[in-house]
Amino acid sequence: MIEQLYPRLEINAAHLKENIETVVRKCAARGVSVTGVVKGMTGDIECCRLYVDSGCTMIGTSRLDQLEAIREDGIDLPTMLIRIPMLSHADEVVRLADYSLNSEVRVLEALNKAALRRGKSHKVILMSDLGDLREGFWDKEELVRVAVCVEREMPGLELAGVGTNLGCYGSIQATPDKLAELVATAEAVEEMIGRRLEIISGGATSTYLRILDGNISERINHLRIGELILNARDLEFFYGADLSDMHKDVFTLKAEIIEVKDKPTYPQGEIGVDAFGRTQEYTDRGIRRRAIAAIGKVDYSDFDDLFPKDKGIEIIGASSDHTILDIEDAEREIRVGDILDFGIDYASLVFLSNCRDVRHVIV
Ligand SMILES: *Cc1c(COP(=O)(O)O)cnc(C)c1O
Numbered sequence: 001m002i003e004q005l006y007p008r009l010e011i012n013a014a015h016l017k018e019n020i021e022t023v024v025r026k027c028a029a030r031g032v033s034v035t036g037v038v039k040g041m042t043g044d045i046e047c048c049r050l051y052v053d054s055g056c057t058m059i060g061t062s063r064l065d066q067l068e069a070i071r072e073d074g075i076d077l078p079t080m081l082i083r084i085p086m087l088s089h090a091d092e093v094v095r096l097a098d099y100s101l102n103s104e105v106r107v108l109e110a111l112n113k114a115a116l117r118r119g120k121s122h123k124v125i126l127m128s129d130l131g132d133l134r135e136g137f138w139d140k141e142e143l144v145r146v147a148v149c150v151e152r153e154m155p156g157l158e159l160a161g162v163g164t165n166l167g168c169y170g171s172i173q174a175t176p177d178k179l180a181e182l183v184a185t186a187e188a189v190e191e192m193i194g195r196r197l198e199i200i201s202g203g204a205t206s207t208y209l210r211i212l213d214g215n216i217s218e219r220i221n222h223l224r225i226g227e228l229i230l231n232a233r234d235l236e237f238f239y240g241a242d243l244s245d246m247h248k249d250v251f252t253l254k255a256e257i258i259e260v261k262d263k264p265t266y267p268q269g270e271i272g273v274d275a276f277g278r279t280q281e282y283t284d285r286g287i288r289r290r291a292i293a294a295i296g297k298v299d300y301s302d303f304d305d306l307f308p309k310d311k312g313i314e315i316i317g318a319s320s321d322h323t324i325l326d327i328e329d330a331e332r333e334i335r336v337g338d339i340l341d342f343g344i345d346y347a348s349l350v351f352l353s354n355c356r357d358v359r360h361v362i363v
Helices: 013-028 045-049 064-072 087-096 105-118 140-153 176-193 205-213 234-239 346-352
Strands: 008-011 033-037 058-061 079-081 099-102 122-128 157-164 199-201 222-225 251-264 287-293 306-308 314-318 323-326 339-344 359-362
Touching: 013 033, 013 045, 013 205, 013 222, 045 064, 045 359, 058 064, 064 079, 064 087, 079 087, 087 105, 099 105, 105 122, 105 140, 105 157, 122 140, 122 176, 140 157, 140 176, 157 176, 157 222, 176 199, 176 205, 199 222, 205 222, 205 234, 251 346, 306 314, 339 346
Parallel strands: 008 359, 033 058, 033 222, 058 079, 079 099, 099 122, 122 157, 157 199
Antiparallel strands: 008 251, 251 287, 251 339, 287 323, 306 339, 314 323
8 A cells, every 4th residue: 555645634623623523613693403414524434423412413414325335334323314315225225314305206106115124113204305406395285295195104104304406406595485485385394294393394404594683484403515615714704794704724635745846837749638638728938936736636526626725826837736826926935845735615625525535634
């Protein structure tokens, strides 16, 4: 095994923990409990441990292998599978998740059978699609009918509640009227089954804006929060929210410099296509000092999602394994073997944390 010191993803445990606690506290003040969603950092187990005793009532992720690792580690929190289950995974879902989000009757039937076989009760939340057009029942009456069916005819399942997901595919915001639609559907279910639902799950990070604005419906009592805790960037960057009480530096990427040279900025010769078959534009800025970092698109996907921490350094391009930096205006001398720090956003975090060549280091 080659010892791999760099690239590395440094995880500030104290800041992550404080972010969890801040979000839990602010949500609790509005009667909302929080499932900590850990798919953004590929369920890094040391990060997951920080969700225990942080006030989160559950830990959730989209992938069963991550839930399995959480279980095997002995993390003592109820688990939630947040991607609607594959039919072929019904048995594993019941084994590994206490709760799952659902939108298909055939899957619910399979979960019911699996739960009965295992002598376990599995809790389900039925998803309502309010216009974002990813998962969920589109027809609200159908959702109510299926809820009644789960309640009365699926003894292996417990109808825990209803939920929605917004701001993922259709970019639809969690406005008060959308959440009112969800509450109305939940109340229609309650009317039919003659009891209150345990959970009305109002969405993810994007619904936190309603917590900040103080206009979340009082019947919404649960959110599934990933990005806000891990990165705390999107709501401020895209919606101008005040996240001054959140740490934005939980994750830092560190990469090693493998070449430093003065080179022309305009390629020399006949221009064709780049490593990925794309036609690129180049601006001639004369000879400038450049560095190459030993990390590339294979690790983070898109270099627009990396932010060099050194002032005066700019990423000018990348291929699979190389990231090219303009360091002409850098405030310090950059040499071969130096380590550069980068801030990252959620888009690069999902790749970097899932890349086996990137070491995770808790600091
Ligand atoms: C990813 C996901 C979340 C968490 O989303 P964030 O925007 O990261 O908070 C919540 N619910 C579902 C269904 C998801 O897929």
